[in-house]
Amino acid sequence: MRQFLPWFTLLCLTAVSAFARTAPDPGKVVVIANATVPESLELAQFYLESRSIPQENLIVLHTSTEATIPREQFIREILHPVREQLLERGLVEGTLLDNITDDSGRYAFQVYETQFHYLVLCMGVPLKVASVAITPDAELSDRIPAGLQTTQASVDSELALVAASNQRWLGPVANPLFQVPSPTQLDYTEVISVCRLEGPTFEHAKSLVRDAIAAEQRSFLSGRAYIDLHSHHADGNLWLREAATHLRAYGYDVELIPPGRHWSITDRHDAPAIYLGWYQVHAAGPMLPPASIPTGAIGAHIHSYSAASLRTPSRNWAGPLVNAGFTVTFGNVYEPYLQLTLRPDLFIELLLRGYCLGDASLYAQPSVSWQNVTLGDPLYQPFQPTHEWNPIHILNSSDSTPYERIIALNRIASQNTGLACQHAVDAQTQFPSIPLAIKILETWSNHISTSTRNQLHDYLSSRPMIPSSLAPFYLNTFKSLRDTDDANIAQRFMQLMHQSRSQWEPELQESFDSISSTHDSHPKPTDSDAKTKFND
Numbered sequence: 001m002r003q004f005l006p007w008f009t010l011l012c013l014t015a016v017s018a019f020a021r022t023a024p025d026p027g028k029v030v031v032i033a034n035a036t037v038p039e040s041l042e043l044a045q046f047y048l049e050s051r052s053i054p055q056e057n058l059i060v061l062h063t064s065t066e067a068t069i070p071r072e073q074f075i076r077e078i079l080h081p082v083r084e085q086l087l088e089r090g091l092v093e094g095t096l097l098d099n100i101t102d103d104s105g106r107y108a109f110q111v112y113e114t115q116f117h118y119l120v121l122c123m124g125v126p127l128k129v130a131s132v133a134i135t136p137d138a139e140l141s142d143r144i145p146a147g148l149q150t151t152q153a154s155v156d157s158e159l160a161l162v163a164a165s166n167q168r169w170l171g172p173v174a175n176p177l178f179q180v181p182s183p184t185q186l187d188y189t190e191v192i193s194v195c196r197l198e199g200p201t202f203e204h205a206k207s208l209v210r211d212a213i214a215a216e217q218r219s220f221l222s223g224r225a226y227i228d229l230h231s232h233h234a235d236g237n238l239w240l241r242e243a244a245t246h247l248r249a250y251g252y253d254v255e256l257i258p259p260g261r262h263w264s265i266t267d268r269h270d271a272p273a274i275y276l277g278w279y280q281v282h283a284a285g286p287m288l289p290p291a292s293i294p295t296g297a298i299g300a301h302i303h304s305y306s307a308a309s310l311r312t313p314s315r316n317w318a319g320p321l322v323n324a325g326f327t328v329t330f331g332n333v334y335e336p337y338l339q340l341t342l343r344p345d346l347f348i349e350l351l352l353r354g355y356c357l358g359d360a361s362l363y364a365q366p367s368v369s370w371q372n373v374t375l376g377d378p379l380y381q382p383f384q385p386t387h388e389w390n391p392i393h394i395l396n397s398s399d400s401t402p403y404e405r406i407i408a409l410n411r412i413a414s415q416n417t418g419l420a421c422q423h424a425v426d427a428q429t430q431f432p433s434i435p436l437a438i439k440i441l442e443t444w445s446n447h448i449s450t451s452t453r454n455q456l457h458d459y460l461s462s463r464p465m466i467p468s469s470l471a472p473f474y475l476n477t478f479k480s481l482r483d484t485d486d487a488n489i490a491q492r493f494m495q496l497m498h499q500s501r502s503q504w505e506p507e508l509q510e511s512f513d514s515i516s517s518t519h520d521s522h523p524k525p526t527d528s529d530a531k532t533k534f535n536d
Helices: 038-051 071-088 138-143 155-159 202-215 234-250 318-324 344-352 357-363 391-396 402-413 417-430 434-443 450-461 468-481 487-503 506-517
Strands: 029-034 058-061 092-101 107-114 118-122 193-197 224-228 254-257 272-278 298-302 329-332 372-375
Touching: 029 038, 038 058, 038 118, 038 202, 058 071, 071 092, 071 107, 071 155, 118 155, 155 193, 155 372, 193 202, 193 357, 202 318, 224 234, 234 254, 234 272, 234 344, 272 344, 298 318, 298 329, 298 344, 318 329, 318 372, 344 357, 391 402, 391 417, 402 417, 402 434, 417 434, 417 450, 434 450, 434 468, 450 468, 450 487, 468 487, 468 506, 487 506
Parallel strands: 029 058, 029 118, 118 193, 193 372, 224 254, 224 272, 272 298
Antiparallel strands: 092 107, 329 372
């Protein structure tokens, strides 16, 4: 992705205060479907019913089935009909004058008040607006750098201005709500949050809604965060590091992959609830099938054309991430330039504070009438603010997952490490799990007794099978144990890895074979070694 210095002044960062999470109003959502694609109507109806959105908030278009649409067709078949329907249904108050047009054929439009905040485009609505030649006047040419003098854009980003007066086509338009967390009703006459329900298939598009609703039944996403700092661009890596800081403050364990390589199958990769990375053309990595993705997961990869096509399970990034099971992603249909892409740090920041996807997406976008696409349900709220959930309740609930307990423990550890360690050992005794055992050994090994450490190793070495997502931990732990007094446990680790090997990916098999070939024989584990405090 190319870099470009900001060419407009961005709004100052507005502090986001803690607040009690309130659900966004379904009545503030307008849904758009394409009647030319029957499944588009079916998807729209499914979304209306799933989120109790009023039927009168559905706008049905008759437009192209192609992903890319010429600008004049976009105006005629999408922009004008949507504005007309918004006026007819009282969703906006204003005037549309079809006897007054600009150079591109747009009717004069003025809005005084809007009754909606979010626009949802259902699969079947075109994705991209093709470029059209425009000769800018000298003043405009001086204000917009040559690299930004294009009229191609995403349909979604153009419709972000559907309730605003007509703007120029050339180049991006500064988002007036960039870093504004709580817009006023009047602000929505300037820009609207737009999200899209789409993926490789219509079932994938429906899953964006189903999984969002399912995930909202929990206090937060169950899993871990993985952030891939592959690129050499300082700004992008800074944003991703800031996102990691926000996630750690919330309680997540974050795997930060350093620049110079990508997150790979030979890295730990269990439960990727949040994935952020960048600078790879097409989807690759351990978050793809057959990986098990937590319900409601958020994943995005910063790349110039990450959303150039949404109906592919293998090319670019947005489609493959939805295909893998992610519930939220975002990307670009054409080159956006780095400073004008959606900011992942701001996006994660607002979500963690309890805001919905629609609000976080708009908050994090520096520009509209540009290249961004956000996939997912705008009403989706994946996180409760930390002051709204009780770590002790999470720890003691039999309904909690191991990863939820780890997040709760991290919150306790931020205040008292010793107390967190004690709670962790107690939780492992009551609700034994591989992730929690690993967490105790990796984070609090110096705070536990030798007896407890041995019991944890016993537990880990007596599992029936090692999933490939955790194989890197076992491989690394084995190497640290084999030359110590824990050689007997190391031997049991070796035996367990050997019986699990056939289920692993080739890269992991090679890593195991390399270790195994240099491993000397060790004594067989005794029956007493198999006794453990942490039995399932």
